Amino acid sequence: MDFFSTFNPLYSVSGFFVGMLVGVTGVGGGSLMTPLLVLLFGVHPVTAVGTDLLYAAVTKSAGTLVHGRNKTIDWKVVARLAAGSLPAAAVTLWFVSGIDRHDITAVATITIALGYMLILTAVLLIFRRRIIEKIRHLMRDRRPVQPSTVATMTIVLGLTLGVLVTLTSVGAGALGVTVLLALYPSLHVREIVGSDIVHAVPLTLAAGMGYWVIGEVDWSMLVTLLVGSIPGIVIGSHLSPRMPDRLVSAMLAITLALVGTKLVFA
Structure with a gap:
């Protein structure tokens, strides 16, 4: 079966619409594309x-060039995140490859995990500033945080992202940026976002190639999405500089929360 016979406009x-929302809001495509493929097109969750x-590896590569x-x-920061995320992605892929991915329980587990990650992303979009201030306040109330502790916490964050992103394709942007902003208050927001995007490229590429090896990538669909x-x-x-940031973020958060709830309780 050739590409043109399976091309779905x-x-x-x-x-196009997911890409435009990513460009406007900065929220990763996984938060939008994966549930869209599952709910609207009926794509198997693992293949999605x-x-x-x-898809994320390709689109975020362009962001890497800009930030570079x-x-x-x-x-x-990128190296510390990768030190945790890449081994975690490998272990998660090993686990996924060893299960019956079409089993009802496996499908339900991945779908529910995706739903909860979307709800978490929505919460972080709305309450990110308060959460960061709370974490920083807790850190200030204790003894000064040692650089070695920050490094260890960054690696643990990478490990967490490696598991979550490999399992659901969601989390690198919303969760990663929120925690990094709390851990590295001296860094500018642009540096945090840039570092998070750069780290996401090898993580999503490695995880995506792993899914390809186990036969869970639809290349025709991937190319069509990128077009x-x-x-x-x-x-x-x-369009981003012309859009009201809070309104767009609020609408996106509500959408993700509704979609996440549907996936969890479907």
Whole structure:
């Protein structure tokens, strides 16, 4: 079966709108694309996750080039995150490869995990500032945090992201940025976001290739999604400065919460 016989233009249309939202809000495509594939197109959850991981690797590579050119990457943070996330991704892939991925229990587990991650992303979008202030306040009330402790906590964050992203394709952006902002108050937000995006590229690429090895990537669907999403991201990035940030974030958070709830309680 060749590419053109399986080409579905609706994937490109969906990719365009998801890409535009990613460009406007900065929220990772996994939070939007994976549930869209599962709920709207009926794609098997494991295949949706595997395909979306490679989709994220490609789209975030463009962001890596931009942040590299602008010198908004802290490579020390990237290395610490990767030290935890890549081994965790490998272990998670080993686990996924050893189960019957079409078993009802396995499908339900991945779907519910995806739903909870979407709800968590929605909460972080709305309450990120308060959560960061609370964490920093707790850290100030204790003894000064040693650099070695911050390094260890960053590796643990990477490990957590490795498991969650490999299992659901969601979490690298919302959860990663929130915790990093609390751990590294001296870094500018642009450096935190840049470092998080750069770290997401090898993580999603490694996890996505792992899903390909076990046969859970739909290449035709991936290419069709990218055909729409790349111009969508470009347009969204240009629209972003003109859009009311709080309104867009609130609408996106409500959407993710509703979709997440549907996945959990379906």
